[in-house]
Amino acid sequence: MKKFLFVCFIFFSVLVNGQNGxxxxxxxxxxxxxxxxxxxxLLSAELAKISLMHNKMSFLPDVFAGASHSYNYGQTVDRYTNNFASDRVQSNNFxxxxxxxxxxxxxxxxSYKKxxxxxxxxxxxxxxxxxxxSLSIATAYLQILYALEMKNNAQKQLELTLMQVEKNKKMFAVGAISEGNLLTIEAQAASEESQLVNAENQYDMANLTLAQMLDIEDVSSFRISEPEINELDTASFLLVDPKSVFEYAEKNHYGLIAEEYRVQAAEKSLNIARxxxxxxxxxxxxxxxxxxxxARRLKxxxxxxxxxxxxxxxxxSEFVMMPSFVYNYENTPFKDQxxxxxxxxxxxxxxxxxxSRFNTNTAIKQAKINLKMAEINYQQKRMNLQKTVQQAYFDASAAYKKYLAAKKQVLALQQAFKYTEHRFDLGLTTPLDYNDAKNKxxxxxxxMLQSKYDFIFxxxxxxxYRGKELKL
Known part of the structure; x- marks a missing residue:
C-alpha cells in the first residue's frame, strides 16, 4: 500500500508542476x-549591412585636406618667391x-550589387x-511529451499491479492462492517499478536535453506544460500533397533562397574580376x-x-642728375600670402x-570555379529539400498507418486484458497468464505512443515547409 501511495504522489506532483511549465x-x-x-x-547580418553601406558610399568622391608647417635650412629655391634662400625659411602649405x-x-x-x-x-x-x-526545439519538446506519456503509462501499469499485489496478499492470507502466485505478482510489481524508474530517467533526460538547448542554467526545475493531444490532426494531413509542399518550400525556404542568391553573388564576383x-x-x-x-614686399x-x-x-656737356631713393621691404603678412x-x-x-603578372586571369578563373560551385550547391540544396519533404510525407503516412494499427491492437488487447484480469481475480488463471496479457x-x-508522436513530428x-507556425 505504501508503494502505491508513493507512486500516486509522484504522479500528482508531475501533474501540478506541468500546469505552469x-x-x-x-x-x-x-x-x-x-x-x-x-x-x-544576426551580428553577421549587421556586418553585411555595414559592408553594403560601404559599397554604396564608394560611388562618392574621396575628399581630403592637408596642412604642413616646415623650416628650410641652406640654399634652396623658395616655391613662392622663386628666389634662392640661404637662411632659415618658414613655410606653410594648405x-x-x-x-x-x-x-x-x-x-x-x-561590388554594390554583390x-x-x-x-x-x-x-x-x-x-x-x-x-x-525552432524545429530542433519542437523535436525535443515532443520527445518530452512522448517520454511523459511513457512514464504515465508505466505509472498506471505499476498502480494496477500494486493493486493486484494487495489483493493477492489477502487471498494468500486466507489460503485462496499459493505463495508462488503471490511471489510471481510481486516480482511483476518489482519489474514494473524498475520500468517506471527507467521511464522517469528518460523523461528527466528529455527535459535536460531541451533545457540545455535553451541554455537554461537551473535545469533541475525546468518543466514544460502538458498540452492535451488526444486526437491527431489527420484531416489536414490527408489533404497534403507533397508536390505542392515542395513547390511552396522552393519559393519560400530561406536556405534555398540564400543559395540562389549565392549563385547571383558569384556571378557578380566574376564580373568584378573581369x-x-x-x-x-x-x-x-x-x-x-x-x-x-x-616672401617680401615693398614697405x-x-x-x-x-x-x-x-x-x-x-x-x-652737362651732368644728368636724378634723385635716389632707399627701398624698404618687409615680410609679406601671412593673411596676404x-x-x-x-x-x-x-x-x-x-x-x-x-x-599584371596574370593576377587578373587567375582571379577570373577562380571566380568561374566559385560560380560553378555555387550552382552545384544550389542544385544539391534543392534536391535535398525535395527529398526531405518527400521523406517527411511518407514517414508521416507510415506513422499514421502504424498508429491506426496500434490503436486497433490496443483496443483489442484492452478487452483481452480485462477478461484475463477478471479470470485472475476469480483464481481461474495463473499470474503468468495475467502478466503476459498485461505486458502485451x-x-x-x-x-501506439511512439507512432503517435512520430506522426506528430x-x-x-x-x-x-508549408510555412505554418510550429504549434501543438
Missing amino acids: WTLDSCISYAKKNNPSIKLQ YVGANVVLFNGFNLIN GKLDAEIAVLDAKQTTDDI ASRYPTLSLSGSIGTGYSGA DITPSGIDTVGFTSGSP INENVNKSIGLQLNIPIF LSVANSD RTKILDY
Missing part, C-alpha cells in the same frame, strides 16, 4: 532572443582635394538558423595656398639724395592595365 511557443521565443547561434547570425572614379569596368556597380546580395544572404541565413533551432581588364578613368581636383617666410620709399647718372653730349598664393588644379587620369497491452500502448516538419 514552458509552452512550445515560449521555448521558441526564448531561443530566438537568447540562442548564441542566432545572435551570431590644400583641399577630391578624386572620383568615373569608370573602372563597372567594378563599383558590381554587397546587396550578401546582405540579403546574411539575413536569410539568420532566419534559416532561427527556423532550424573589370580588372578595363582601364580606369578618374577625375581629380584640388585647391591650395601657402605661406613663405622669404615704403625714402629719398636719399641726388645721384649723377650721366652727362649730355655736346659742348659744353594666403590670399595671393591660391592655386587650383583639375585633371583626368587614365590607367590602362597592360600586364503495455507493449501495444508503447507502440513528421506532420510538424510538413507544416514547417
Whole structure:
C-alpha cells in the first residue's frame, strides 16, 4: 500500500508542476532572443549591412585636406618667391582635394550589387538558423511529451499491479492462492517499478536535453506544460500533397533562397574580376595656398639724395642728375600670402592595365570555379529539400498507418486484458497468464505512443515547409 501511495504522489506532483511549465511557443521565443547561434547570425547580418553601406558610399568622391608647417635650412629655391634662400625659411602649405572614379569596368556597380546580395544572404541565413533551432526545439519538446506519456503509462501499469499485489496478499492470507502466485505478482510489481524508474530517467533526460538547448542554467526545475493531444490532426494531413509542399518550400525556404542568391553573388564576383581588364578613368581636383617666410614686399620709399647718372653730349656737356631713393621691404603678412598664393588644379587620369603578372586571369578563373560551385550547391540544396519533404510525407503516412494499427491492437488487447484480469481475480488463471496479457497491452500502448508522436513530428516538419507556425 505504501508503494502505491508513493507512486500516486509522484504522479500528482508531475501533474501540478506541468500546469505552469514552458509552452512550445515560449521555448521558441526564448531561443530566438537568447540562442548564441542566432545572435551570431544576426551580428553577421549587421556586418553585411555595414559592408553594403560601404559599397554604396564608394560611388562618392574621396575628399581630403592637408596642412604642413616646415623650416628650410641652406640654399634652396623658395616655391613662392622663386628666389634662392640661404637662411632659415618658414613655410606653410594648405590644400583641399577630391578624386572620383568615373569608370573602372563597372567594378563599383558590381561590388554594390554583390554587397546587396550578401546582405540579403546574411539575413536569410539568420532566419534559416532561427527556423532550424525552432524545429530542433519542437523535436525535443515532443520527445518530452512522448517520454511523459511513457512514464504515465508505466505509472498506471505499476498502480494496477500494486493493486493486484494487495489483493493477492489477502487471498494468500486466507489460503485462496499459493505463495508462488503471490511471489510471481510481486516480482511483476518489482519489474514494473524498475520500468517506471527507467521511464522517469528518460523523461528527466528529455527535459535536460531541451533545457540545455535553451541554455537554461537551473535545469533541475525546468518543466514544460502538458498540452492535451488526444486526437491527431489527420484531416489536414490527408489533404497534403507533397508536390505542392515542395513547390511552396522552393519559393519560400530561406536556405534555398540564400543559395540562389549565392549563385547571383558569384556571378557578380566574376564580373568584378573581369573589370580588372578595363582601364580606369578618374577625375581629380584640388585647391591650395601657402605661406613663405622669404616672401617680401615693398614697405615704403625714402629719398636719399641726388645721384649723377650721366652727362649730355655736346659742348659744353652737362651732368644728368636724378634723385635716389632707399627701398624698404618687409615680410609679406601671412593673411596676404594666403590670399595671393591660391592655386587650383583639375585633371583626368587614365590607367590602362597592360600586364599584371596574370593576377587578373587567375582571379577570373577562380571566380568561374566559385560560380560553378555555387550552382552545384544550389542544385544539391534543392534536391535535398525535395527529398526531405518527400521523406517527411511518407514517414508521416507510415506513422499514421502504424498508429491506426496500434490503436486497433490496443483496443483489442484492452478487452483481452480485462477478461484475463477478471479470470485472475476469480483464481481461474495463473499470474503468468495475467502478466503476459498485461505486458502485451503495455507493449501495444508503447507502440501506439511512439507512432503517435512520430506522426506528430513528421506532420510538424510538413507544416514547417508549408510555412505554418510550429504549434501543438
